[in-house]
Amino acid sequence: MTGQHDTVLRSSGLRVTKPRLAVLDAVHAHPHADTAAVLAGVRLALPNVSHQAVYDCLSALTEAGLLRRIQPAGSVARYELRVGDNHHHVVCRTCGEVADVDCSVGAAPCLTPTTDHGFVIDEAEVVYWGTCPTCSSRTAPLTQTAPIMKKESR
Amino acid sequence: MTGQHDTVLRSSGLRVTKPRLAVLDAVHAHPHADTAAVLAGVRLALPNVSHQAVYDCLSALTEAGLLRRIQPAGSVARYELRVGDNHHHVVCRTCGEVADVDCSVGAAPCLTPTTDHGFVIDEAEVVYWGTCPTCSSRTAPLTQTAPIMKKESR
DNA sequence: ATCCATACTTGACTCGTTCAAGAGACGTGC
DNA sequence: GCACGTCTCTTGAACGAGTCAAGTATGGAT
Numbered sequence: 318m319t320g321q322h323d324t325v326l327r328s329s330g331l332r333v334t335k336p337r338l339a340v341l342d343a344v345h346a347h348p349h350a351d352t353a354a355v356l357a358g359v360r361l362a363l364p365n366v367s368h369q370a371v372y373d374c375l376s377a378l379t380e381a382g383l384l385r386r387i388q389p390a391g392s393v394a395r396y397e398l399r400v401g402d403n404h405h406h407v408v409c410r411t412c413g414e415v416a417d418v419d420c421s422v423g424a425a426p427c428l429t430p431t432t433d434h435g436f437v438i439d440e441a442e443v444v445y446w447g448t449c450p451t452c453s454s455r456t457a458p459l460t461q462t463a464p465i466m467k468k469e470s471r
Numbered sequence: 472m473t474g475q476h477d478t479v480l481r482s483s484g485l486r487v488t489k490p491r492l493a494v495l496d497a498v499h500a501h502p503h504a505d506t507a508a509v510l511a512g513v514r515l516a517l518p519n520v521s522h523q524a525v526y527d528c529l530s531a532l533t534e535a536g537l538l539r540r541i542q543p544a545g546s547v548a549r550y551e552l553r554v555g556d557n558h559h560h561v562v563c564r565t566c567g568e569v570a571d572v573d574c575s576v577g578a579a580p581c582l583t584p585t586t587d588h589g590f591v592i593d594e595a596e597v598v599y600w601g602t603c604p605t606c607s608s609r610t611a612p613l614t615q616t617a618p619i620m621k622k623e624s625r
Numbered sequence: 626a627t628c629c630a631t632a633c634t635t636g637a638c639t640c641g642t643t644c645a646a647g648a649g650a651c652g653t654g655c
Numbered sequence: 656g657c658a659c660g661t662c663t664c665t666t667g668a669a670c671g672a673g674t675c676a677a678g679t680a681t682g683g684a685t
Contacts, residue, residue, distance in 0.1 A: 332661095332662065369667095370664050373664075386544070419585055431572065436599070486683075524634075531632090
């Protein structure tokens with residue numbers, strides 16, 4: 318796996334360094350991990366990396382297209398390895414959990430706005446907001462009827 | 472207009488205060504304004520309001536459903552008055568400019584994911600990323616051919 | 626007019642992220 | 656295999672949006 322990442326780095330014209338390999342490993346192990354989680358994951362392998370190194374790696378890898386950075390409203394930045402397949406995300410309003418959702422259209426931009434105000438559009442990002450299974454069962458466990466959605470701010 | 476906002480506040484069960492009216496006015500005058508811009512707008516009418524008051528107003532009004540808060544990745548929070556019509560946004564990658572885009576579907580959630588991982592979904596938020604007319608003409612003004620999209624990170 | 630809950634003021638503080646300067650390591654060319 | 660130049664990492668400080676907390680003021684019900 319690290320061998321894989323090694324090749325991937327090289328073919329993107331990036332230097333192969335331990336922190337970068339560890340960052341790729343960490344994101345691979347925990348998709349949608351935020352920077353703190355990535356840092357923690359990296360430090361399992363390299364206990365002394367600086368947080369700055371992780372920030373640098375994450376932005377270098379993101380710029381090279383090896384990572385994708387997502388940031389739902391109210392959340393810190395999160396990263397994932399799955400790039401180039403134009404998929405989307407479901408986000409839990411309660412706990413912030415993120416899950417992948419395949420794009421039913423396929424190619425980016427997967428949607429076309431009716432009025433574009435003269436913008437040149439290259440991507441349509443879709444975020445589904447809702448409640449994850451865990452939080453659903455925790456907030457409405459007593460009734461068998463359809464759960465009432467508690468939308469706190471909308 | 473302030474008369475309008477007065478009524479709107481009352482019918483939402485919120486106290487009518489000068490800062491709140493001024494916040495509504497400011498957002499009305501500058502749709503998609505960030506907190507700093509709202510604060511500046513409010514201070515035109517009320518030079519001594521605290522930034523905290525503006526934060527409090529914005530969150531109270533958002534919670535009451537009078538304002539909608541949007542936060543594209545990498546941006547600070549922005550606010551708009553247009554609520555309840557399930558519209559979306561186009562965001563310029565270069566300057567951060569935001570414009571409204573009507574939802575072609577109509578009702579929320581306007582899209583349904585193919586796999587929902589057990590999430591109870593109540594909203595689909597769509598953000599179109601691209602380049603606004605001003606930034607387009609600034610980066611590719613010399614050719615008459617189709618502009619090359621410079622996607623800096625993806 | 627009085628009173629209480631809510632809203633605002635003031636000022637400090639948190640946390641994710643970025644900046645800057647110098648030490649260290651990757652990899653190319655010899 | 657070795658030296659060199661450039662990119663990357665370490666260290667430590669700083670920034671800015673947003674939040675917390677305690678006390679004062681004000682809206683609106685009685």
